[in-house]
Amino acid sequence: MRRWKRFGVFGFILAQALAQAQAPDPVLYPPSGVHLLGSRVTVVAEADDIQTTAQVLKKVRTGSFVHLVLSLSRGKHELPLVIVQKDRVVRQPRIVHVFPSRHYVEAPLFAFHEDKSMVSACASCHAKEAGTKGCLRCHTDKAGQPEVPHEGYDPEDCGACHQNGTGPATASACAECHEATSGRLHAPYAVGDCRLCHDPHGASRKHLLTAEVTDLCGECHSPEEYVKGGHPVSNHPVNSKELTCLTCHRPHGGPFFPGHLRWAPEVFCSQCH
Ligand code: HEC
Ligand code: HEC
Ligand code: HEC
Ligand code: HEC
Ligand code: HEC
Ligand code: HEC
Ligand code: HEC
Ligand code: HEC
Known part of the structure; x- marks a missing residue:
């Protein structure tokens, strides 16, 4: 009799643990430990609401999904995420690393577009048919008119710089229009990663610089x-x-x-x- 009781309690705990293990993670994006460039991070979950401590720029509800657009500062964040569903509340913290530029990324960047499961989870709404317009649906910050626009940037043609449409953009894309500097090259220029200092999508500073000059140089010196x-x-x-x-x-x-x-x-x- 006592043995049965004990098994009953154990069984209950086991059943709960199993139910928890089998419950799908309600947070579709981002995965834990993700490395991101820039400060805008979108959390997507199947839920009625998402609550967190970070600054919320925008909340969008579509069908059974909620998008929460957050503004995060540089560094490592342990984001508390409270997912509110009809009959329950799930606490699902996420670790997110935010980098100002590739220079600081030691672990590989999370390549969103290469993760098939991620893309198919989102494709039901963010279908490819829309072409570049489809890109702007998620990358809203690339659509607006920045204070200092880049004459060479066409928001209708992401493929002009991004290999295969969504791949990395390399200095060779810039070389098509900008003559390369010659002589002894400054190390970060020689590496060919123009984004260490410029934002080719447009910026708020002249010469499309990503920071005020002294701060920019100060990032490395x-x-x-x-x-x-x-x-x-x-x-x-x-x-x-x-x-x-x-x-x-x-x-x-x-x-x-x-x-x-x-x-x-x-x-x-x-x-x-
Ligand atoms: C379903 C939403 C969605 C659509 C549509 C989309 N992207 Fe993305 N993209 C993301 C997310 C999420 C990331 C990860 C980084 C982030 O959060 O900003 C990302 C990252 C990127 C990156 C950085 C490289 C990487 O993989 O981390 C590039 C470049 C990019 N997208 C270009 C594009 C282009 C060009 C298109 C249109 C052909 C496009 N994206 C369409 C959501 C989307
Ligand atoms: C149920 C449909 C639906 C699904 C599924 C969906 N989205 Fe969205 N998403 C939308 C709509 C609609 C918008 C535009 C909202 C607006 O701004 O009006 C949007 C906007 C976005 C934005 C831009 C938010 C902003 O304002 O900066 C990002 C990023 C994004 N989605 C990422 C994703 C990712 C990543 C997934 C998959 C994990 C996903 N979405 C799945 C419907 C969906
Ligand atoms: C399709 C041609 C084209 C491509 C490709 C292109 N640019 Fe440009 N860019 C221009 C034009 C045109 C201007 C404005 C005239 C000028 O200042 O040279 C400009 C201006 C700039 C400026 C500002 C110059 C200033 O003094 O204010 C920077 C910085 C810049 N581009 C960087 C880049 C980087 C980095 C890339 C690659 C990611 C790139 N460009 C790719 C055409 C292009
Ligand atoms: C003038 C060239 C150029 C064009 C055109 C361009 N990009 Fe980029 N983009 C870059 C460069 C350079 C990087 C740095 C990426 C790298 O190191 O691989 C970048 C990085 C990105 C990233 C990741 C970092 C970030 O800023 O969030 C996203 C997302 C992105 N581009 C989206 C787009 C979308 C969407 C379009 C079209 C609407 C577009 N880009 C058009 C040059 C360009
Ligand atoms: C170490 C930071 C740094 C890197 C890396 C860098 N730039 Fe620049 N770039 C600058 C600064 C700062 C200016 C403004 C120069 C001035 O005020 O005289 C500038 C100016 C420019 C200009 C306009 C003036 C000119 O010289 O024609 C263009 C175009 C340009 N950069 C393109 C690029 C391209 C393309 C790359 C990548 C191959 C790149 N830059 C990499 C810092 C950088
Ligand atoms: C691009 C212009 C520029 C160049 C090049 C330059 N300086 Fe200066 N220098 C200034 C300015 C501006 C000041 C501060 C205002 C002032 O005192 O005249 C200054 C101040 C000084 C001072 C301090 C003066 C005082 O009264 O305390 C000394 C010493 C000096 N410079 C030496 C040099 C030497 C040595 C070189 C060459 C290695 C040099 N400067 C190159 C612009 C320049
Ligand atoms: C992304 C990192 C980075 C940024 C941003 C950067 N530098 Fe550098 N810089 C380097 C590296 C790496 C070297 C070469 C290493 C060394 O010899 O110390 C270097 C070397 C130099 C040198 C010495 C060249 C020599 O050996 O005589 C000068 C001067 C310099 N940088 C000035 C600047 C100025 C000015 C800025 C801002 C416009 C700047 N740097 C921005 C990384 C950077
Ligand atoms: C008035 C002119 C002047 C200004 C302004 C100036 N520098 Fe220099 N800098 C020099 C000279 C001259 C050298 C010596 C070059 C040599 O090694 O012969 C130098 C050398 C350097 C070196 C190489 C030092 C080493 O020991 O290898 C770096 C890095 C550097 N400067 C960064 C900066 C940064 C960052 C700023 C802005 C905060 C700046 N400089 C402002 C004139 C200047």
């Missing part, structure tokens, strides 16, 4: 490092109206090395003094 290394002009007001890093340095490289300077060393100081 800390002032401590180059001032200690003997930066000859450490007492210059480098982040002022008169001088930025670009007043003296060429960002892609050029004929004057070391330093990728704008003028030859023997005439350099006399340009301004």
Whole structure:
């Protein structure tokens, strides 16, 4: 009798555990541990509602699905996700890593379009027939008019730069219209990843830069490092109206090395003094 009772309790726990293990994950996207570029992250779940602590930009309900568009800062987030369904509440936390650019991605990027199961789960609504218009349905930030548009960017033709439509875009796509810099090249330019400094979809800064000049250079060169290394002009007001890093340095490289300077060393100081 006692044995049966004990089995009953055990059986109940087992049945619950099985039910939990078999219940499909209500969160369709993103998968846990995903690495993403940019700050906009869309969570999609089969539910009545999704609740979380992050800043919500937009909530879209379509049929039995909810899309929650979040704005996340750089770094690792352990997002609490509370999935509200008709008869139950599921807590399904997600780990999401947000990177400003590929430079910082150590683990491989999650390639959304290469995961067949993900694409088919979404394809019922986001069908391919719409072509580039279909792309803009998910990548809404690529559709708008940015403050500084890129003349070479056509929102109707993603394939102009993205191999096979949704694949990576490489520097060779830029080389079709922009003559390559010659001479000794600045390392990140030589690598050919223009996105380290520019957003070719359009940006809010001139020259389509992804950050203010001092911050941009500072992502890889800390002032401590180059001032200690003997930066000859450490007492210059480098982040002022008169001088930025670009007043003296060429960002892609050029004929004057070391330093990728704008003028030859023997005439350099006399340009301004
Ligand atoms: C069903 C929604 C959806 C549609 C439609 C869609 N994408 Fe995506 N795409 C995503 C998601 C989600 C990611 C993952 C990164 C993110 O969240 O921004 C992604 C990532 C990307 C990436 C980055 C590379 C990668 O795999 O991580 C590129 C480039 C891209 N999409 C281009 C396109 C183009 C071009 C089209 C149209 C042919 C398109 N996408 C259509 C949802 C979509
Ligand atoms: C039931 C239909 C449906 C399904 C399934 C669906 N979506 Fe959507 N999705 C939509 C609709 C409709 C919109 C446009 C909403 C709007 O802005 O009006 C949208 C918009 C989006 C956006 C843009 C949100 C924004 O404003 O930035 C993304 C990203 C997205 N979907 C990703 C996905 C992903 C990833 C999946 C699969 C896991 C998916 N969707 C499955 C209907 C669906
Ligand atoms: C179809 C041709 C075309 C392609 C491809 C193209 N561009 Fe452009 N781009 C232009 C034109 C035209 C301009 C405006 C004229 C100019 O400033 O050279 C421009 C301007 C720019 C500017 C701003 C220049 C400034 O001083 O404000 C940057 C930065 C830039 N492109 C980067 C890129 C990158 C990075 C790529 C590759 C991902 C790329 N472009 C691909 C045609 C193109
Ligand atoms: C002028 C060239 C160019 C065009 C046109 C272009 N892209 Fe891109 N895109 C790039 C480059 C360069 C990257 C960096 C990707 C890489 O490193 O592989 C990128 C990255 C992306 C990413 C991932 C990072 C991010 O910014 O979210 C998405 C998503 C994306 N593109 C969507 C699109 C869509 C959708 C279109 C069409 C509406 C489009 N792109 C058209 C050059 C372009
Ligand atoms: C280390 C950061 C960095 C990288 C990487 C980089 N750029 Fe630039 N680029 C800049 C900055 C900063 C400027 C603004 C220059 C100025 O104000 O004189 C610029 C200017 C430009 C311009 C306009 C002026 C000119 O020289 O024609 C174009 C076009 C351009 N970049 C294209 C590219 C392309 C294409 C790539 C990739 C092959 C690339 N850049 C990689 C930082 C970078
Ligand atoms: C994505 C990272 C990255 C960014 C952003 C970046 N750099 Fe660099 N830079 C490097 C690397 C890597 C080297 C070569 C490594 C070294 O020798 O220290 C380098 C080298 C240099 C050098 C020394 C060249 C020499 O050896 O004499 C100068 C000067 C320089 N960068 C200036 C700048 C300026 C100015 C900016 C902003 C427009 C900038 N960098 C942005 C990565 C970057
Ligand atoms: C007034 C002109 C001027 C300004 C402004 C300036 N630099 Fe320099 N920088 C130089 C000169 C000159 C050198 C020495 C080049 C050489 O090695 O001969 C140099 C060297 C460097 C080096 C290489 C140092 C080393 O030890 O290898 C880096 C990195 C660098 N600068 C980054 C920057 C950054 C980032 C800024 C903006 C915050 C900046 N510079 C602003 C003139 C300037
Ligand atoms: C692109 C213009 C430019 C170049 C090139 C330049 N400087 Fe300057 N320099 C300035 C500006 C602007 C100031 C700050 C305003 C001032 O004091 O005149 C400054 C300030 C200085 C000061 C501080 C003056 C004071 O009163 O404290 C010294 C020292 C100096 N520079 C030396 C040099 C040397 C050495 C070189 C060559 C390696 C050089 N500069 C190259 C623009 C430049």
